[in-house]
Amino acid sequence: MENGAPVYAETTVPAEQPLGKRPRCVGCTTAHLGRWRLSLKIAQLVLSFAAFVCEEIVEECTLCGGLYFFEFVSCSAFLLCIPVLVLYCTSFYERTGKEKVTQLDFWVVSVVAIVFLLAAIVFSATSDNTATERAAIAFGFFASLAFLVDAIQMCLKKRKAQEERQPENTGNTLNAIENQPLNNQQA
Template structure:
């Protein structure tokens, strides 16, 4: 204290980050893939989406089997690339490990399909209830049902 030293000295030292790993305020990083593979995955995502859109533009075809297969492949590539990129570019990759990435991706897709199925079932039930209400809202009888049987 006499020589100008502070009363309380720092008790912790900031942790050093490994080289190449910058601060992740957004949770996204390219460290797991590297810049080249990240660019390749992003271009795969963009091109598969573009291929799917181009296929939807086609209105007439003479042999549609190949076109439907192309649609399936391009749409599948697009939908599989999204969770793969999310897994590799977030901290989820460090938590799950390299060998479990495919499991995480298919878990995402299964969860999404179950949610879509639940929403579709809810909408179908709601539509059926609305149709039942509009069929006979006041339970009024038809004019022929109000007539006596023997006329």
């Protein structure tokens, strides 16, 4: 008090929270994806949105079934990209678990790749060949290619991880008794 310091200064000043105690929902990180996967996910999002927008600009159609199928798939692909990105870039990744997020992402990407490619083929076969339809089809093929590349990359990564987990065969599998621990021997 004599030096001008308040009496209750230490107890009334809010203490800073340690790094592990901060609220977990506020941050956004791209550390779980890496640069390559993040750019691939953003490409999927942008290309599927561009395909959807170009398809929406189409004013007339002779055979509209392919157009409607392409519309549904491109919109669904765009809307499915958003929660996957949210899972990877927020704290939901740790809460949900790496295995579950990776498995969900693999199935979403694989199914969307196949269905988007099918929708682009059907739309290109039934289109009236206008400029907006050609642009939508091109974006659809590029988007399906981005999804396909991601699915293949995830499949190769999964296969590599399985190969690393498998123990090497020492060539001594015939003598299984010799490979048993010593404390199982009878004296």
